[in-house]
Amino acid sequence: MFVDMPPGTGDVPLTVFQSLPVDGIIVVTSPQELVSMIVGKAVKMAKMMNIPILGLVENMSYYQCPDCGKQHSIFGESHIEKVAEQNDIPVYAKLPVDPKLSAACDKGMVELFEGDWIDKIADAMMKL
Secondary structure (H helix, E strand, C coil): CCCCCCCCCCHHHHHHHHHHHCCCCCEECCCHHHHHHHHHHHHHHHHHHHCCCCEECCCCCCEECCCCCCECCCCCCCCHEEEHHHHHEEEEECCCCCCHHHHHCCCHHHHCCCCCHHHHHHHHHHHH
């Protein structure tokens, strides 16, 4: 079972960690620098509660222009490698801003989307 929780260290993550048997978490972040601080707090809370942290995923990492193929960091430069190194956590994916991916998620059909961004995440889940 996957539980999608709001970011941070509020009541929802705390309740889930205390109420459900959790095999591990994937921390989802975004490129904004302030988010790094929130991720750090979430990682610290998970470690304090002995919840395994499987890895990091960065959402809205970049936008790839369909015309020229160039990647644009529209929400700022990524800090995920620094966060990963500071917390000794692997980076599984950097997800682009992609209207087609968003549409697939909205339809509940993300598994049919053609892209390899989530392959590392799927591989890690299969190993559990």
